[in-house]
Amino acid sequence: MPPEQPTPSVPPRGKRRWLVIAGLLQVAAMLLVMSALARLTPLTMTFSLGGGGFLLALACGIYIVTVALDLRRRRIL
DSSP, X not given: OXXXXXXXXXXXXXXXXXXXXXXXXXXXXXXXXXXXXXXXXXXXXXHHHHHHHHHHHXXXXXXXXXXXXXXXXXXXX
């Protein structure tokens, strides 16, 4: 018999969807921050950096919750 090979750890469908959403939020945040360069005024910079920072914080929160839940499921945390 051939030796048993471990299967790769693929996140479940729900977790993968949250990770994709977090990635899209990061892309949207970067585009929002870059949009401030199109019309560089104090108001556009404030809104784009504030909105971009909020989207990045939301994406990081999703990443942290997803990783913590996965570690708890594996009984590491």
